[in-house]
Amino acid sequence: MTAAVAPARRAEPAGGGATPAWRPRRSLWRRLAGAQNNNIWFWVFVGPFVAGLAVFVVLPIVWSVVLSLYEARNTVSPTEFVGLQNYRDMLADAAFRSSLLTFVAFAAFIVPTTFACSLSLALLVNRARVARAFFRSVFFLPVACSYVVASLIWKVSIFNGVRFGLANTILAAFGFDGRQWLSRPHPPLYWVVIVSERLWLQVGFYMLLFLAGLQRIPAVLYEAASVDGARPGWQTFRWITLPQLRATSAAVLVLLLINAFQAFDEFYNLLANAALGTYPPYARPPLVYLYYIALGRQQDFGHGSAGAVILTAVIAVFTLVQTRLVGFGKRGSYG
Amino acid sequence: MCARPRREPSTHITRRRLLAGVGGAAAAGILAGDRRLATALGHRPDSGEPPSLSHWYHEYGEEGTLEAVERYAADYTAADVEVEWLPGDWESTIAAGLLTDEGPDVFEWINGPNIDMIQSGQVVPLDDVLGDAAADFDARLIDRMTHDGHVWGIPQMIDMHVLVYRKSLLDEAGLEPPTTMDELLAAAAALTTGSIKGLFVGNDGGVGLLAGYPLWSAGADYLTEDNRVAFTTDAVYESFAKLRELFESDSLLLGAPTDWFDPGSFINGLSAMQLTGLWTFPQLLASEIGDDFDVMAWPQLDASTGSPVLPYAALSSAVSSRTADPDVARAYVKWLWVDSTEHQLDFATSYGFHLPVRHSLREQSDHLSSGPAATTIELITEHGRLTEPLLWTPSAVQAYSDARSRILTEGADPESELAVVADVVTDEVERVLGDAAAATSVATSG
Numbered sequence: 001m002t003a004a005v006a007p008a009r010r011a012e013p014a015g016g017g018a019t020p021a022w023r024p025r026r027s028l029w030r031r032l033a034g035a036q037n038n039n040i041w042f043w044v045f046v047g048p049f050v051a052g053l054a055v056f057v058v059l060p061i062v063w064s065v066v067l068s069l070y071e072a073r074n075t076v077s078p079t080e081f082v083g084l085q086n087y088r089d090m091l092a093d094a095a096f097r098s099s100l101l102t103f104v105a106f107a108a109f110i111v112p113t114t115f116a117c118s119l120s121l122a123l124l125v126n127r128a129r130v131a132r133a134f135f136r137s138v139f140f141l142p143v144a145c146s147y148v149v150a151s152l153i154w155k156v157s158i159f160n161g162v163r164f165g166l167a168n169t170i171l172a173a174f175g176f177d178g179r180q181w182l183s184r185p186h187p188p189l190y191w192v193v194i195v196s197e198r199l200w201l202q203v204g205f206y207m208l209l210f211l212a213g214l215q216r217i218p219a220v221l222y223e224a225a226s227v228d229g230a231r232p233g234w235q236t237f238r239w240i241t242l243p244q245l246r247a248t249s250a251a252v253l254v255l256l257l258i259n260a261f262q263a264f265d266e267f268y269n270l271l272a273n274a275a276l277g278t279y280p281p282y283a284r285p286p287l288v289y290l291y292y293i294a295l296g297r298q299q300d301f302g303h304g305s306a307g308a309v310i311l312t313a314v315i316a317v318f319t320l321v322q323t324r325l326v327g328f329g330k331r332g333s334y335g
Numbered sequence: 336m337c338a339r340p341r342r343e344p345s346t347h348i349t350r351r352r353l354l355a356g357v358g359g360a361a362a363a364g365i366l367a368g369d370r371r372l373a374t375a376l377g378h379r380p381d382s383g384e385p386p387s388l389s390h391w392y393h394e395y396g397e398e399g400t401l402e403a404v405e406r407y408a409a410d411y412t413a414a415d416v417e418v419e420w421l422p423g424d425w426e427s428t429i430a431a432g433l434l435t436d437e438g439p440d441v442f443e444w445i446n447g448p449n450i451d452m453i454q455s456g457q458v459v460p461l462d463d464v465l466g467d468a469a470a471d472f473d474a475r476l477i478d479r480m481t482h483d484g485h486v487w488g489i490p491q492m493i494d495m496h497v498l499v500y501r502k503s504l505l506d507e508a509g510l511e512p513p514t515t516m517d518e519l520l521a522a523a524a525a526l527t528t529g530s531i532k533g534l535f536v537g538n539d540g541g542v543g544l545l546a547g548y549p550l551w552s553a554g555a556d557y558l559t560e561d562n563r564v565a566f567t568t569d570a571v572y573e574s575f576a577k578l579r580e581l582f583e584s585d586s587l588l589l590g591a592p593t594d595w596f597d598p599g600s601f602i603n604g605l606s607a608m609q610l611t612g613l614w615t616f617p618q619l620l621a622s623e624i625g626d627d628f629d630v631m632a633w634p635q636l637d638a639s640t641g642s643p644v645l646p647y648a649a650l651s652s653a654v655s656s657r658t659a660d661p662d663v664a665r666a667y668v669k670w671l672w673v674d675s676t677e678h679q680l681d682f683a684t685s686y687g688f689h690l691p692v693r694h695s696l697r698e699q700s701d702h703l704s705s706g707p708a709a710t711t712i713e714l715i716t717e718h719g720r721l722t723e724p725l726l727w728t729p730s731a732v733q734a735y736s737d738a739r740s741r742i743l744t745e746g747a748d749p750e751s752e753l754a755v756v757a758d759v760v761t762d763e764v765e766r767v768l769g770d771a772a773a774a775t776s777v778a779t780s781g
Contacts, residue, residue, distance in 0.1 A: 278740075
């Protein structure tokens, strides 16, 4: 088999070193194609993805940055250059600022919560002695559920405001009055609905990442620790499991953070009044606000794009800070 | 080196064959694509073929509506009309479609295209479409869709909000239909018993739905005749205070499985009164409620201020400026929504109750001549108010909706919240009217 992958031996011109250094020039096409047409096949396989990435990701991002510098209402090929005015408008927009602030607070809460829940679940499932595959599947299954469907069930069946909603039935069983979970902002019970749905949908995925990380920890470490007198439980978890999961944890944290700022689906489907095109000013994710500006009735792509660029910058800054703190991607930081 | 069994050539898919297959499938997809794609790629239909039009509707909930509009499209012979039926967030779909050549030729929008569509040249004027029939159309609607001397939309049918109530429940409580906001609050409280709530104005407590109500009910409006802010009056603040009181009370139904536009909650006895639409009447009449319901307008603020309110709006047809030949699209709109009175009557009254736009057709409908539907039509004549004016831009809608949410659900001060809205509205009106000259040039070139 080795012969097949060895480079083809090049034919030396007759006459050895005494003759002028004349070699038959390979055609440009042959050189571009590479040995065994490797370059061609590389582009055949990679090309479509690069093209897809360029057309559907890179181009829209570039276009969005261009649009953010123009007055672009009801058009994506604007002509009126306004410089940084759209950025100034968006930063001066109290509703946008409040939505960014709300979601910094939301991220600060939801990231550690999802992290802790996923890790706990992974530890439990990892230690299960029976039906491990079953538990793994059961907790992972919600990941396959659509956010829209889950939101409908949460809104209409579990947390509706009438007496026969599941949550209100349970409250009634304990002698409490029913609540209008999503309709009244004081007290802000809508967070219970949003957070419980989000955890149900997301925890399974991150649990799987942690499980993969846990299964890579060599058993000898625990055995050695045990011989050295480490107690099972917190001590082992703190000094062996957690450090060994560092790479996984860092990746999960970055994903969770980006995810928190990109929140859209469950918020929109739980809180928007779709029939009338309104969304309450509280718990309004930046993406929902930008959706209404750029893609909803307003069709203001200039301000919408400026907001999107600002949001991207916020996500980038938080991700960089977090990466610095947890050391994601550092040499030797893998588990 | 191990010997591999030789595969049968017929089942062996080489990379080349796979790629050839994918390419072939793509080519077949292009060939099988619709005519719009072929036209976009440079193929023009022969002169003998009728021109093609794409007509986009939002998804109407009533059964049979899609079949009806497809039938109307098939009846039109001067062009080959293709119907697109848009479920879900249809406004965003149409707005996105209007940015490309693959969008609609004819589309519907509430009360005609919005001011930004008109000013950015996305739609063409429909000035001569109404012709001699203009006088038979609802004058307020045509006024609403007229800007810079041009008509931009042709109304298809009228939808309206109306307050329905269970006659038997009001009788049992010894109540008359409320005529002022205080009476409405008292009635809602009196009708709230155990599992029944007094009033349902939407799952968000009316934040979305009660937009024009607190203004008109207090004798104010969105904008004055000369497009200035008309809602910063003491009566309006008082009106909002009443809505806040209603939200705070225990008499509003909130978070029901169905929303205000669906009669489900009212039929299932979750509320005694509900703000809903005329379109729910067939379901109400067919339900166990039967004729145990009647209608009233939203009450005025008090006996001396404002007037009862019955808002209405019309889904209206507009023509995209990207259409190949605006005259072909205009001719189709004129045929369907002006000349074909039979189709208009069928569309408005055969699939849920709606009101025909033409006065002459309202008298011809059996459904609308008796019972609560007839009362509703009397009320609209007297108290009908068209929803949002043309210069109430999407930014104003957003600012006003945020303010309503804060006032109603969080108890914010109406005066300061509405002052913020007034600033946004003033800026927006200035932005829009400042571009008036540009709009005129767009209109004339269209």
